Amino acid sequence: MTVLDMAHTTLREVNTTLQHASKGHSNEAFTIVNPRGSHAMAVGLDGPITVTIKGSTGYYCAGMNKAATVHVEGSAGPGVAENMMSGEVIVEGNASQYAGATGHGGLLNIKGNASSRCGISMKGIDIVVHGNIGHMSAFMAQKGNLVVLGDAGDALGDSLYEARIFVRGTVKSLGADCIEKEMRPEHLALLADLLSRTGADARPEDFKRYGSARKLYNFNIDHAGEY
Amino acid sequence: MCGIVGLFLKKQELRPTLGDMLTDMLITMTDRGPDSAGIAIYGEDTGRTKITVQSDTPETDFAGLDTALADAIGAEVEIRPISTHAVLSLPVEKEAEAVAVLEARGLRIMSVGASMEIFKEVGLPEDVAARFRIREMGGSHGIGHTRMATESAVTTLGAHPFSTASDQCLVHNGSLSNHNAMRRKLARKGIVTKTENDTEVGAAYISSRIAEGASLGEALEGTLKDLDGFFTFVTGTRNGFGVVRDPIACKPAVMAETDDYVAFASEYRAFVNLPGIDTARVWEPEPATVYFWER
Numbered sequence: 422m423t424v425l426d427m428a429h430t431t432l433r434e435v436n437t438t439l440q441h442a443s444k445g446h447s448n449e450a451f452t453i454v455n456p457r458g459s460h461a462m463a464v465g466l467d468g469p470i471t472v473t474i475k476g477s478t479g480y481y482c483a484g485m486n487k488a489a490t491v492h493v494e495g496s497a498g499p500g501v502a503e504n505m506m507s508g509e510v511i512v513e514g515n516a517s518q519y520a521g522a523t524g525h526g527g528l529l530n531i532k533g534n535a536s537s538r539c540g541i542s543m544k545g546i547d548i549v550v551h552g553n554i555g556h557m558s559a560f561m562a563q564k565g566n567l568v569v570l571g572d573a574g575d576a577l578g579d580s581l582y583e584a585r586i587f588v589r590g591t592v593k594s595l596g597a598d599c600i601e602k603e604m605r606p607e608h609l610a611l612l613a614d615l616l617s618r619t620g621a622d623a624r625p626e627d628f629k630r631y632g633s634a635r636k637l638y639n640f641n642i643d644h645a646g647e648y
Numbered sequence: 649m650c651g652i653v654g655l656f657l658k659k660q661e662l663r664p665t666l667g668d669m670l671t672d673m674l675i676t677m678t679d680r681g682p683d684s685a686g687i688a689i690y691g692e693d694t695g696r697t698k699i700t701v702q703s704d705t706p707e708t709d710f711a712g713l714d715t716a717l718a719d720a721i722g723a724e725v726e727i728r729p730i731s732t733h734a735v736l737s738l739p740v741e742k743e744a745e746a747v748a749v750l751e752a753r754g755l756r757i758m759s760v761g762a763s764m765e766i767f768k769e770v771g772l773p774e775d776v777a778a779r780f781r782i783r784e785m786g787g788s789h790g791i792g793h794t795r796m797a798t799e800s801a802v803t804t805l806g807a808h809p810f811s812t813a814s815d816q817c818l819v820h821n822g823s824l825s826n827h828n829a830m831r832r833k834l835a836r837k838g839i840v841t842k843t844e845n846d847t848e849v850g851a852a853y854i855s856s857r858i859a860e861g862a863s864l865g866e867a868l869e870g871t872l873k874d875l876d877g878f879f880t881f882v883t884g885t886r887n888g889f890g891v892v893r894d895p896i897a898c899k900p901a902v903m904a905e906t907d908d909y910v911a912f913a914s915e916y917r918a919f920v921n922l923p924g925i926d927t928a929r930v931w932e933p934e935p936a937t938v939y940f941w942e943r
Binding site: 457458459460476477478479480496498499514515517518534536537555556 | 895897898900902915916917918919920926930931932934935
C-alpha cells in the first residue's frame with residue numbers, strides 16, 4: 422500500500438500518481454493522508470485501484486470515476502462522485518450538495534446525510550444515503566436508483582424520468598411529476614441487494630418507492646405550469 | 649463567488665488567538681475572492697465608542713486627527729492608526745457628533761460600536777490581513793470575507809463586511825436581485841445606504857428590522873421573505889453571530905462546532921488549521937433556516 426501525504430505532496434502529483442496507477446490496472450491500494458479539504462481529489466481514475474482518504478475532501482472528489490474504489494473517511498464537499506461511470510465511492514461522513522450528479526454507473530454509498538440536489542440528473546448510478554437528503558434531489562434523474570434510509574427534503578424527484586427512488590423516512594414534498602408507486606417483488610429484491618452491498622441496516626419492506634408519473638414526457642398545454 | 653469565514657469563541661483562553669485563526673481561514677478562501685478582503689473583529693468592550701475610519705491618504709488625514717476631533721467634540725479621544733484605517737475611541741454620548749465631524753473631514757466610516765472594528769481593503773486577502781496585522785488581534789468573535797465582485801465596483805467601500813448600525817455587520821456570498829427596490833423602500837424610511845452595493849442593502853434591511861424592535865433571529869427570518877436572490881449571509885452582533893441561506897441554497901456553507909468554538913466557512917478547507925477540527929461536529933446549515941449563536 423502506498424501512502425500519499427498531502428502535507429508534502431501537491432494535489433496534481435497525487436492525482437497523477439493515482440491516474441497512472443489506475444491505467445496500469447494494477448489493483449494497487451493507496452492511502453491519502455492530510456487531505457485538508459482539497460478539491461478534485463482522486464478524479465478521473467480509470468481502473469480498479471483502491472484509494473482511502475483519511476479525512477474530509479472539498480469539491481468534486483472522485484469525479485468521473487471508473488472502476489476504482491474511493492473511500493472518504495471524513496465528509497465530502499460538493500459534487501462528490503460527479504459523473505461516475507462505474508466503481509464505488511464510499512463517504513463515511515456527510516456529503517454536500519449534488520452528490521453523484523449525472524452519474525452513469527457504479528455505487529455511491531454515503532453513510533451520513535447528503536444535502537441538496539443529491540443525484541441530480543443521474544443516468545444509471547446507484548446512490549445509497551444512510552441519513553437524510555436535501556431539497557431538489559433526483560431532479561431530472563434519468564436512470565439508476567436513489568435509496569434513502571432517512572428523510573427527503575422538498576421537491577423530491579422533480580421532472581423525473583426513469584430513475585427509481587426509495588425512501589424509508591418522510592418526504593417533505595414531491596416535485597412535479599413525481600409520484601409514489603407500488604413496490605413490486607423485483608423492487609424489493611433490488612433494494613435488498615443495494616442495502617446489503619452498502620451495509621445498511623434496514624428492511625426493504627420499510628421503504629416506499631417513488632417514480633415518474635410520465636405526464637411531462639410530451640408537452641401538453643394543460644401542464645405548462647408544471648415546467 | 650466569494651468566501652466567508654466566521655469564528656465565535658466559547659472558550660475564553662482562545663481569545664488572544666482569534667485574529668490568527670481568522671487570518672488562516674481568510675487566506676484559505678483567497679481563490680473564492682481575490683479582489684478584496686475584510687474582517688469585522690469583536691474585541692474588548694471598553695465602555696467607550698470605537699469609530700473605525702478609512703482614508704486613502706492616511707499620513708495626512710490621521711496626523712493630529714485625535715486632537716482635532718477632541719477639540720471639536722470637547723472630549724478625550726484616543727487614536728490607533730493601522731495602515732489606511734484608524735480606530736478612534738471616545739465617550740459613548742459623543743458618537744453622533746464625532747461621526748459628523750469625521751465625515752465632514754472626508755473620512756470613510758468603516759464601523760461604529762462598543763466592541764466591533766472593521767478593516768477592509770482592495771487586494772489579496774493575505775496582503776489585506778498583513779497590512780492590518782489581523783493575526784495580532786484578539787477578540788470574542790469575528791467575521792471575514794474575500795470578495796469576487798459581481799454587483800458593484802472593486803473599491804474599499806464595496807468590500808465586506810458592511811456595517812449599517814452600531815456593532816452590527818454583514819458579509820454575503822451571492823447576489824441580490826431586488827436590492828434597488830429595497831434601497832428605495834429603506835430610503836423612504838430614512839435609511840440611506842452609502843454605496844451601489846447589494847449587500848449593503850441587505851445589511852441596512854437587517855439593521856432597520858432590529859431598530860424597529862425585531863430580534864436578530866426575526867430580522868434574519870425577514871431576509872427570506874423580503875430579499876430576492878442568492879445569499880448565504882453571516883451577520884455579526886455585539887453578542888454573537890447568525891447565519892441564513894436562501895431557500896435554493898446554491899452558495900456553499902459549512903459549519904463546525906466543538907466545546908471551544910463555532911466556526912463558519914464557505915468551504916471545509918478553511919477549517920483545517922482549527923484546533924480539534926478532526927473531532928468537531930461538521931454540518932451544512934439547512935436552506936431557509938436561521939441559525940445564531942449568542943453569549
